[in-house]
Amino acid sequence: MHRTLRFALVLGFLGLVSPIRAAETVHAHGGKSAEAQAQAELGALAAFDARGTLWAAHKVSGHIAVSRSEDRGTSWLNPVLVTPAPEPTDTGADARPKIALGPGGEIYVTWTKPLGKPYTGEIKFARSLDGGRTFSTPTIVHQDRQVITHRFDALTVNSQGQVIVAWIDKRDLVAAVAAKGPPYRGAAVYFAVSDDRGATFRGDYKLADHSCECCRIALVNHGDGSVTALWRHIFEPNLRDHALARFYPDGRAGPVTRASFEDWRIDACPHHGPALAEDAKGNLHAVWLSASPQSQGVFYGRKLGDKTESLRRIGGEAAAHADIAIAGSRIVIAWKEFDGEQTRLRATDSKDGGEHWREFDLTSTAGPSDHPRVLTRGNAAYVFWNTRDQPLSVTEVPQ
Amino acid sequence: MTALSRHLQPVVLVILGLLSARTMATPKTEVSSFTAQSLASIQQAHAGRPFILSFWSVSCEPCRREIAVLADLHRKYPTVPILLVAADPPSVRKDVVRLLGTFALGGIERWQFSDESVERLRYSVDKRWVGELPRTYFFTATHERTAHSGVVDPKWLNDWLAAAAESRSPK
16 A cells, blocks of 8 residues: 555656656556657668668667668567667658668668757768678768758668768758748758768768758669659649659769659648659659649659659558569559558559559558568568567568 | 655655646646547537647648647637647657747647557548648538648638637627
8 A cells, every 4th residue: 555655656746747757657657658659769771781681770769770680571680779879860750760781781871860949950870881780970971060951861872882862951941041032942952972981971962952841852873873863842833743853973963853743732741752763774663642632642653754654543542651662573562551440561563564563462550650661682572661560570572 | 644644745745846836837738649539529529619620740840830820810719729739759749849839829729649550540530631731620610621731821711710700609
């Protein structure tokens, strides 16, 4: 009795310290704190290395961590912490840690760390040169150190082994406001390049003005070391459709081309960026979301650019957060779709360049989940999906 | 019992002190947890009356303009309930409270997504809502609703609130 009463009073005491603490403390004693944390911390990505080892970047007890699997995600070895201390990361729906692998076994990781003011952040980077045993002290990728938006990092290693990071950046908006000039639409896409396996980055190079402020950027590598980016753009006056542009490791950027045409006029954050892949012939394939009144849903398109063709609606009206990859000669798309009870992980593939499609219902979960990511290895395709109930799950898309 | 009381007295005093300090310092800033059942209970609580349900997020910059407009017009039409729901996970409660604290929200109700999956929470409101923010629902007195994505035109909002306030005034 005595002990119970005292415990109850201590709980009450903790709960009353502040309204903010109150909620968290109640959760902690109700056993829900870990779950609450988990939902914000489910953001994860994975990649295969040349030997077939699967590497995942994710959050563990608040730290950025990297785990590896030698059996395509059936089991995972103990995570290695990338950040020595817990690291706050962007909680936006399209934010998650990124991982990419270098030709010499390098492991590169980036993430967005929020700063003191709302919507601000910096892009952090760490690498491992010893096969994932240890990671370097995190550095900041961009030269610009204003407390403004540098968020939604996208990471790739190009065909020359250079590390390339692109992100959403608001320095031009801030400058336009300071200059009391004409209003600046949205944000901009910038990138930086490392020629020394991530020891240093040079940049910041601007890829495009007037991107949407809150959606992920998709990148694909070309054989010559250049990279194409696809992102949600703000075309005048407020059309949040997609644009693409090619850029080069020396900092040059090609023209911005419109790539989707739903005419979604909206002053809002869709929190829903596109995905992009390139086939062996050099054709670009993409998936994206629009919620314009006349074209609502997830769409697939190929030969992106002025002649984007073969538009196909993916999944039902609740389809969301699709990803796309090319496995040999197969186009593979995965997405998630809530059916009223469960979040279903679904996939579709085409073996004839997008003419005919098969559909698969891969798995489902009742709890919170991250966005799916399609991974390929030769002709095989897998969907990596981090869920609260099945962390770092990997499901093969039948061949 | 006496020993117990003596032992607990300081704790009780501290609790009472904190309780009164909290009540005085932060009136009406409670953030309620929005679950998959919340919309039904909200509609029940506002049965027969118009209201506005507006979703936003700490990571959505246009939402800031929307909240500012809603707060302004709520002062003009205080009889029409407005509910703000942060579509952010419970782990960022601190950021939600901090951002809301920068607005004079008056009697606007504050809610935040629970730890259920965001798909389930969105579906419980509207299965066609794919997550764009701000997302605002205008409920008439009979709870027919209009959904709007993006920042609402302040003039349209003013007119809607004026009509809603009129429908609520005694005949």
